Structure formats: structure tokens, C-alpha cells
Amino acid sequence: MGLATYAAEYPVEGVAHAYPVQSRVAKGRIARIDCDEALTMPGVVIVLSSENPPELAKDADAELALFQSREVAYRGQLVAVVVADTYENARAAADAVRVEYEPGNHDVSLSADHPGLYQPEVVNPDYPSDTEKGDVEAGLAAAATAVDVTYTTPVLHNNPMEPHAAVALWDTEGRLLVYDATQGATLSRDTIARTLGLPAERVRVVSRHVGGGFGSKGTTRPHSVLAAIAARAAGRPVKLALTRQQMFDVTGYRTPTIQRVRLGADTEGRLTALEHVAYEQSSTLVEFAEQTAVVARVMYATPALRTAHRLVRLDVATPSWMRAPGECPGMYALESAMDELAYAMGMDPVELRVRNDADAEPDGGLPFSSRNLVACLREGAHRFDWDRRDPAPGLRREGEWLAGTGVAASTYPARRRPSKAVATLTDDGDFLIQVAATDIGTGARTALTRIAAATLGVAPDRVHVELGDSDLPEAPVAGSSMGTASWGSAVVRACEELKADGKEGRADTTEEVAADARTARHAFGAQFAEVRVNAVTGEVRVPRLLGVFAAGHIVDARLARSQFVGGMTMGLGMALMEETLTDEEFGGFLRRDLAQYHVPACADVERIEAVWLDEQDDGLNPMGSKGIGEIGIVGTAAAIGNAVYHATGHRIRHLPITPPKIL
Numbered sequence: 001m002g003l004a005t006y007a008a009e010y011p012v013e014g015v016a017h018a019y020p021v022q023s024r025v026a027k028g029r030i031a032r033i034d035c036d037e038a039l040t041m042p043g044v045v046i047v048l049s050s051e052n053p054p055e056l057a058k059d060a061d062a063e064l065a066l067f068q069s070r071e072v073a074y075r076g077q078l079v080a081v082v083v084a085d086t087y088e089n090a091r092a093a094a095d096a097v098r099v100e101y102e103p104g105n106h107d108v109s110l111s112a113d114h115p116g117l118y119q120p121e122v123v124n125p126d127y128p129s130d131t132e133k134g135d136v137e138a139g140l141a142a143a144a145t146a147v148d149v150t151y152t153t154p155v156l157h158n159n160p161m162e163p164h165a166a167v168a169l170w171d172t173e174g175r176l177l178v179y180d181a182t183q184g185a186t187l188s189r190d191t192i193a194r195t196l197g198l199p200a201e202r203v204r205v206v207s208r209h210v211g212g213g214f215g216s217k218g219t220t221r222p223h224s225v226l227a228a229i230a231a232r233a234a235g236r237p238v239k240l241a242l243t244r245q246q247m248f249d250v251t252g253y254r255t256p257t258i259q260r261v262r263l264g265a266d267t268e269g270r271l272t273a274l275e276h277v278a279y280e281q282s283s284t285l286v287e288f289a290e291q292t293a294v295v296a297r298v299m300y301a302t303p304a305l306r307t308a309h310r311l312v313r314l315d316v317a318t319p320s321w322m323r324a325p326g327e328c329p330g331m332y333a334l335e336s337a338m339d340e341l342a343y344a345m346g347m348d349p350v351e352l353r354v355r356n357d358a359d360a361e362p363d364g365g366l367p368f369s370s371r372n373l374v375a376c377l378r379e380g381a382h383r384f385d386w387d388r389r390d391p392a393p394g395l396r397r398e399g400e401w402l403a404g405t406g407v408a409a410s411t412y413p414a415r416r417r418p419s420k421a422v423a424t425l426t427d428d429g430d431f432l433i434q435v436a437a438t439d440i441g442t443g444a445r446t447a448l449t450r451i452a453a454a455t456l457g458v459a460p461d462r463v464h465v466e467l468g469d470s471d472l473p474e475a476p477v478a479g480s481s482m483g484t485a486s487w488g489s490a491v492v493r494a495c496e497e498l499k500a501d502g503k504e505g506r507a508d509t510t511e512e513v514a515a516d517a518r519t520a521r522h523a524f525g526a527q528f529a530e531v532r533v534n535a536v537t538g539e540v541r542v543p544r545l546l547g548v549f550a551a552g553h554i555v556d557a558r559l560a561r562s563q564f565v566g567g568m569t570m571g572l573g574m575a576l577m578e579e580t581l582t583d584e585e586f587g588g589f590l591r592r593d594l595a596q597y598h599v600p601a602c603a604d605v606e607r608i609e610a611v612w613l614d615e616q617d618d619g620l621n622p623m624g625s626k627g628i629g630e631i632g633i634v635g636t637a638a639a640i641g642n643a644v645y646h647a648t649g650h651r652i653r654h655l656p657i658t659p660p661k662i663l
């Protein structure tokens, strides 16, 4: 209805506008920054850079330690900011800031034999980098059939509809208010406070409406800190709204990956060995190691299992979260390799997965709290008429179009984190729920309203949910598919307390979450894709996508369907079109807007269905729910790639599957 107010839209009296200056070299040292001309331009209030560095905490995150160093870590890094009375004046003056560099020799190229590769201690968020069980070489040697295949995925960028923005206001007592496009008001408050060296209670972050994030608004980005610094220096409120192009440089991205998967199976199709090794990049500033290969620790029973991550620090921006970081690219490789194994041994790919189902986590041996992968595969196969499928690749042609179908499994961890919440009976007899949750467009308000109404035993229209403000009870980010489980647990407890008290209930689930039973908690799913590949143009169409998920209790059917279908659509983009090119010559990225970075449009998405199984799992949280924000993207690209192989007989191992690769 257009009623939501996003971060950049808050009307703030006397607000000035900030426009950043970005590094034009990928590596080097800033010799001098000349802002004399910029300072004479109309409306300019201040210019900040490493010539007059702001005071920040000594231990600030290196991506957020703005202007503290003269070393350039990547092309596009923020090196100065201009504050002016209008956006246009700030932008014009930013163009007039002269930055002199002593450039160095940059290295922005990931390869599997890069001499700088090393083994990180942990991968995101805290998994061990490497695991090994049994003897992989012996398992492969003993296998009746084995595959040894390498896949690559490109740099990918989140492109939420709402570009990142922050408006910062300091009051006369030195308290900071930031309207921030963030997935977590509490975390953003804590990060901004820590970076500025302030106690948390001196900072308030408001993010009542957020137009998508997918991970790019999960961690505080440099521009939010920059807005706060600029407002402090300018002595008036400052708005910093990033352009779409600037987002590509400073809001994180999905690391490119090179993944080698080796699989061996006996004559019955039972795995004898599984090895998954991922090569990926981080910046010289911060180590972010994506947990790409952890999916292999969850998926299939095997006597020999090795997973490993190798990282190289390049002259690039720090990669970060993008919907299902780790699981998504990892399952692309693993599930493509499973398809290759099925073809190599002449077994149906659904059957191969069913035969290797695990009743405990293959890696650590923890029992699953619930695991209905096989039921998802069976249900999907039934709905997709899989029995009638002719497995032979490259055979079905109608005119210019080759037709094929493919399948892949899906998985995502079911986590929760401690959260607080308060429930109050208001004077008019309604119920107020307060929690610093964030609604990033997923419908968190609706989900929490439902959860509260069900617990209180009242109609949903008597429940009012307040969220998106760090002054509310502390809550974790809308990320890692754990928002509803985390906040919902606290809301249930607060409502139970209210019922007991009659007036108010306060909850803090820290102890409850710490006492969670030690089980392997994951949602599972099965993705089925039908493709048509034009033999003349190489165009790939996807007439049908079907996802079947087992994700515990579904809190709200309409919202859940939207999340699953949204994730699958993003997976379609990953399979066929999304790709950011790295500029080898100058560093930084090529393709920095939606004209060049293609995301699926309505015409790209044809019949797309998401269904779910009733899954009862009482050991998770009071709702019995698993997260659903990310599992929809996991496996989709593999299902489409596998269908392209079935259609064409050609295995494309490098995403995205664009026409030149088909022809």
C-alpha cells in the first residue's frame, strides 16, 4: 500500500546528504587527498577522509574502520565522504575530490592452485574447516563407479529491492539514532556502538521496514558507520543512500567457489566415499570463510567422508552472506555430482539419493531431530511423474527445443538463538508484543502475530506486534533462517507469562536455547526442474519448478509459500543468469547494476510450485518450526543444471548456464 517507511524515507529536519568517494585502485597507498576544490563547491558542509580521520575504536572491524588507514584493500573501498545540503551537491563535490594513489600490484583472481591458499581455522559461522572420517582413497579405490568432478560458481550479489541506506542523528546528549536498512536492529546497534567506541545504550537503531536483504543487510555495512561519523562531524543529521552501483562494492557478495567433489559407489549404489573440497576467497581485511562444503557432512551415509575449505586473501572486498551462504553453492556442486554418479552407474537419481539416506549425521553421528528427505523425494517424484521419465540424455526434441528434467536435494540447518520479548495486556484489552525482530519483507509481523494469538488463545486482530527498533527487547537478526524460531520462542514464553500474570509477561530464552537437546537439526527438501533448451540459440527456459520441503510446523502457509517460491526463483537466477565478473585488469567488479546483473523477471518464471509435508518435530522450539528463508534456494541450481544435462547430453559445470556455454 506504500505505507511502509524505509530507512532513507524518514523525514528528518535539517538533514544533510552524504556521498562517498570510492577507491579507483585495487591495491596501494593513498598519497594525498585534495579536497580544496570540493570544499568551495555549492552547499558543501564537510569532507572527511584519511587526511582528517574520525576517531573510531581501535578494535573496529577492518571493513568498518573508515579512513583509519591509507592502505587501499580493494577497488571501490570508501576512501572519503562529502556532506552537502543536497544529494546532488554532495555527489558533484565528491567528483571533485582528488585522490592520489601510489598503486600496488593487485591480485583478484581465485584459482585452485593459488600459492596463497590456506586452511581457515573455522568456517562461517563456527564450523571446523576440515573433517575426515574413514579412508576416502580406499573407498574410491574399492568403488564400482566413481566420479571426480569440479564445479565453479561465480561472484554473486544480493540485489534487494530497497538499496542500502542510513540516516544518522545525534542528539545534544551525544546519543545516536540511526534509521538503518538492516536485518537486525540489535546487532546493528551493537556493531555501530562498538565501532564508534560508545556504550550500546547511547545508540538506537530503527529498521521498521526493510525491503529485502538476503544477508546483505545482515552485518553492518561501512556506509551505516559512515553516516554516523559524518553526522557527528557535520553537527547535523546526515543521510547516506547508496546507489545500486555502490551496493556492488560495499554490501558484500557471495564468494566465487571452485569445488571438487569425488564420489565412489558400490554396485548397489551405496556410497563408498565422499570428498568435497571448496576453494574460495576473502579480502586482506577480514577473513570470511564460507562454509561451502559443510553440506556433505549432513547429506548422505558413507563410510569415508572428507570435507575441506581452502581460502585465499585477495585484493577484493570481503565476501559476506547471500541467501544460504555455504549450503547454496555447496549443494549445487554436491547435487550435480550425485547426478553425474547416477548417470555413470545407470541408476535413477532419486533412487540413488534414497539409497544413501542417513539416519544420523554422517559426520558427527548425531541423530537427526527429524529428517524427511526421502519423503520429499518420493512426493516430488510422484507429482512430477518421475516414473514415466526416460533417463537417456539428449533425446527429446520438439523443433528447436530439447526437453529434460532434473532433481536435486535441499537442506538447511534449523537453528535458534536467544531472544527476549515482552507481552502486555493493554488498557483497551488488546495485547502488545514487543521484540527487536526485523521484518525484511518476509512477513515477520504476521508470523509473530499468529504465534502470539495462538499462545494467548485470542483472535489475531487483538494482537499488535512492535518490532524493528533496538530499544525493544533484544533479538537476533533476521538471518540464517532462524528469525521466526528465535523470536517466536520468546514471544510464546512472554505470552505464557502474561497468561499467568494477567497483565504482563517478559521472556528471555537464553537458558532455554542453551539447554536445547543435542540433535542434528535440519530442514530437507527435494527440487524438481523441467527445462527446455533451444538448440539454435542456447536459451534455457524453465517451464516448471517444484520444491517439496519438510521444515517442521509451517506457521503461516501464505508466507511460507512466498519464502519457498522466492528462494527457488533466486536459485533459477543462480542457475541461468546471475554473475558478477571480476575486473582482472583494474580490480573490483564489472556488471554493477540491474541492466547487467540479471535477476529473474516474471517472464523467466513459469510454473513454480512449493509444497510441504506435515512434519512433527517437538524437540525444536515451542512452535515445532524449522527455518524456511533459505532452503528454497538450496538445490535449485543443481536441479536445473541436471535437467539441462538430461535435455542436451552436455554437462555444464560452471554457473551460470548461459547460451554460449550451451552452444
Ligand code: MOS
Pocket: 183, 213, 214, 215, 216, 218, 321, 322, 323, 324, 325, 478, 479, 480, 481, 630
Ligand atoms: Mo541470510 S544469508 O542468513 O540473511
